[in-house]
Amino acid sequence: MRLRLTTLLLSTSVLLASACGGGTSSGPQSSTGSGGSGDTTSPGYTPTDGAPGASPSPTPGASETPEPTSYAHEWVVSPTGDDAAAGTESAPVRTLAKALTLAGPGDRIRALAGTYAERVLITGDVRAGTAEAPITLEGVDTPHIVPGSAQGALVVVERPHWRIKGFDIDVQNKPSFAVAFSGDTEGTVLSNSEVHNAQYGAGISFHNGAHGATLEKNHIHHISIPNKDGHGVMIQPTARNITVRDNVIHDNSGDSIQCYSTDGSDPSTPADGLLIEGNDLYGNIEQSIDIKTCYNVTVRHNKMHKARRHPTLGGNGAMVVHLSARDVLIEENDFYDAGLAIGVGGNRFGPYPSGIVIRRNRIRDMITEGGMTGGGLQMAVSTGTQVVNNTFTRLQGPAIIMGSGDGGPTENMVVKNNIIDAAQAMQVGSQAPGLTTGSNLYRPGATFLKGGATLNLSQWQAQGQDANSYEDAAPVVQETLAPGPAAVDRGEHLDFEATCGAGPDIGAVESSC
Numbered sequence: 001m002r003l004r005l006t007t008l009l010l011s012t013s014v015l016l017a018s019a020c021g022g023g024t025s026s027g028p029q030s031s032t033g034s035g036g037s038g039d040t041t042s043p044g045y046t047p048t049d050g051a052p053g054a055s056p057s058p059t060p061g062a063s064e065t066p067e068p069t070s071y072a073h074e075w076v077v078s079p080t081g082d083d084a085a086a087g088t089e090s091a092p093v094r095t096l097a098k099a100l101t102l103a104g105p106g107d108r109i110r111a112l113a114g115t116y117a118e119r120v121l122i123t124g125d126v127r128a129g130t131a132e133a134p135i136t137l138e139g140v141d142t143p144h145i146v147p148g149s150a151q152g153a154l155v156v157v158e159r160p161h162w163r164i165k166g167f168d169i170d171v172q173n174k175p176s177f178a179v180a181f182s183g184d185t186e187g188t189v190l191s192n193s194e195v196h197n198a199q200y201g202a203g204i205s206f207h208n209g210a211h212g213a214t215l216e217k218n219h220i221h222h223i224s225i226p227n228k229d230g231h232g233v234m235i236q237p238t239a240r241n242i243t244v245r246d247n248v249i250h251d252n253s254g255d256s257i258q259c260y261s262t263d264g265s266d267p268s269t270p271a272d273g274l275l276i277e278g279n280d281l282y283g284n285i286e287q288s289i290d291i292k293t294c295y296n297v298t299v300r301h302n303k304m305h306k307a308r309r310h311p312t313l314g315g316n317g318a319m320v321v322h323l324s325a326r327d328v329l330i331e332e333n334d335f336y337d338a339g340l341a342i343g344v345g346g347n348r349f350g351p352y353p354s355g356i357v358i359r360r361n362r363i364r365d366m367i368t369e370g371g372m373t374g375g376g377l378q379m380a381v382s383t384g385t386q387v388v389n390n391t392f393t394r395l396q397g398p399a400i401i402m403g404s405g406d407g408g409p410t411e412n413m414v415v416k417n418n419i420i421d422a423a424q425a426m427q428v429g430s431q432a433p434g435l436t437t438g439s440n441l442y443r444p445g446a447t448f449l450k451g452g453a454t455l456n457l458s459q460w461q462a463q464g465q466d467a468n469s470y471e472d473a474a475p476v477v478q479e480t481l482a483p484g485p486a487a488v489d490r491g492e493h494l495d496f497e498a499t500c501g502a503g504p505d506i507g508a509v510e511s512s513c
Contacts, residue, residue: 064246065163065189065216068134072106075099079114079143096137096145100126106133111167113141117148120155122162129161131187139166139193146170153177153205160212161187171198178223179204181239186212195220195232202234203252206242206271214243221251227313229254229286235294236260237268246278250306254290256281261293261323272296282306285313293324293350300331307338309370317341317372322380323348327355332508336365339372340397345380348407356385360508362481365394373397375424381408388414388494391483391508393421393476398449400425403432415440417491419483419507421475422446426460439492440469441484441506468492476507483507 077099081092093099096116099109104127122137129135145154145167153176154169162185169178178195181188181204195203195218203223206213215233223230231254235242249256256279259271274297281288281304288304291297304318317340321328335341341363345353358377368374374396379385392399399422402410412434415426418441425446428435448460455463457471472486483505489512491504499505500512 065191065214067163068106068108068136071108071136072104072133073108075102075107075109076112077109078112079116096120100137103127103135103137105130105135105161108136108138111137111139111143113139113143115144115146117146119148119150119152120145122164123156123158126159128159128184129163129187131161134161134163134187136163137165138163139168142166142168142194144168144170146172147174147176151176153180155179155190157181157185157188157190157213158183159188160184163189163191165189165191165193167193169193169195171196171200171203173197173199175200177202177205181206181210181213182208183210184212185210188212189214189216190218191216193218196222198223198230199225200230201225201228201254202231202258204233205236206234206239207236209238209240210242211240212242214245215247216243216245218247220247220249220256224251224253226253229258231258231286232256232284234258234260235271235274237262237270239271241273242271243275243277244279245275248280250281250283252284253286254284255286256284256288258287258290259292259294259297259325270294274298275300277301279303281318285310287318287320289319291319291321291325291328293326294328295326297325297328298331299329299333302333304333304335304341305337307340308367309339309372311370317343317378319343320346321353321356322346323353324350325353325356326351328353328357330356330358330361332360333362335361335363335376337367339367339369339374340378341366341376343378343380344385345382345408345410346406348381352408352411353382354384356382357388358386358390359388361390362508363390363392363395363399364481366396368396373401376400376422377402379410379413380404380406381410382413383411384413385410386414387416387418389417389491389504389506389508391419391421391476391481393419393478393481395422395424398422398424398427401427401429402435403429405429405431409433410435412436417494417504417506419475419487420446424449426450435465437465438468439490439506440466441475441487441490442469442471443475444471444473446471480509481507482509482511488512 075087076092078092081094083098085091087093220232232249283306307318318338320343363376366374375398379402409431415437428450448455474484487506489501489503491506
């Protein structure tokens with residue numbers, strides 16, 4: 001499915017005010033502090049998560065950006081070079097700015113190790129690559145790009161079909177973006193780089209019509225403003241068809257990834273078409289992912305964890321979808337070590353969030369630290385949300401809370417084919433019209449709180465819900481989160497499913513595949 005959102009437009013050439021609001025926080029700052037790099041590992045670093053219980057790691061995106069097999073011409077740049085030189089291995093130019101003016105379609109620029117104190121502006125007279133002949137800007141032994149005398153984003157990308165990889169982009173706690181994408185960026189990729197230490201609204205921003213760009217296999221961290229939002233990656237209004245894949249993003253004062261909007265005060269077209277896939281997102285003051293008024297978003301195969309309530313800024317769990325988000329697919333993610341997995345609805349401007357599908361997610365090992373629910377899903381104002389084929393286990397709070405009236409009703413919600421291995425299965429408020437539940441598997445003795453009364457499954461079924469659901473003492477295999485025997489081939493056939501046995505399994509994992 002796909003995406004969209006609204007935001008204030010941010011210039012790439014001058015310093016700008018932070019534009020990142022929204023969502024309450026979900027995690028404290030790391031003990032390394034918001035200003036230092038904290039981690040000394042290389043780009044692509046993956047931490048030991050230390051999560052209780054076993055769960056497979058996120059599956060990387062099926063397709064990665066292919067590399068050119070040869071280059072039309074190769075240019076070399078070195079901090080010890082000379083911009084009057086030929087740009088060869090033996091006579092390199094000195095600045096990245098000079099090298100950018102030399103390259104054409106099919107060329108590669110090799111930036112040798114060292115420090116480049118300059119802005120990298122892939123804009124103006126810099127040529128575009130083509131789909132058949134992209135231009136490659138490649139760091140050798142991870143050269144450093146740091147601020148020079150000019151202000152503004154360190155790297156500005158406004159050209160299609162550029163491949164930028166292998167750099168350490170260190171903003172050194174200056175108030176600017178590390179990387180800003182805008183305009184025609186079709187086929188442009190930033191990969192295998194470290195992006196850190198921006199004291200600004202985001203480390204990487206897509207805005208002003210940026211489209212078709214990809215972030216892949218980067219390490220993005222410590223984007224931080226004291227007591228304000230600093231997001232790892234921000235997708236703003238008018239951006240479209242953006243991919244954020246296989247990155248590690250953590251320890252920011254806002255979200256790891258935010259699809260931004262201005263709560264209806266800006267008429268800009270919401271962002272549309274966002275794929276967030278295979279990332280490891282954790283340890284932020286706010287969420288791992290915050291989807292505001294954005295359309296057609298897919299969130300798949302990510303790990304979202306270490307989302308805790310900040311002592312003064314609050315917290316909203318690992319992920320939130322709110323305002324007027326539309327057509328958001330959340331599937332095959334692993335949520336753990338958080339106060340809540342996903343919140344939908346709440347504060348909004350305009351239409352209710354709609355077209356939200358939450359399926360095949362593993363929601364486990366939630367905590368109540370700092371007064372959070374320790375539960376799975378908190379469903380506020382929204383319409384038509386589908387919660388299907390998920391596994392909830394080892395929760396300290398309710399698996400699903402709905403219908404509290406926060407911002408409006410939770411309309412026409414569907415809850416089917418889930419393993420709900422939780423003492424508190426559901427907490428249903430007075431504003432959940434059109435609720436449909438069925439084919440769920442519960443642990444024995446699970447309770448349902450409705451209208452102030454605590455019900456068992458039989459009493460809940462007498463209310464007209466979960467007619468074909470049942471209980472079993474071993475609903476899930478704890479070591480693998482595979483379905484227990486009572487869940488195999490017992491699910492309801494739903495439109496999206498490809499089954500591998502006599503019928504679909506209940507829960508997130510299809511065991512026979």
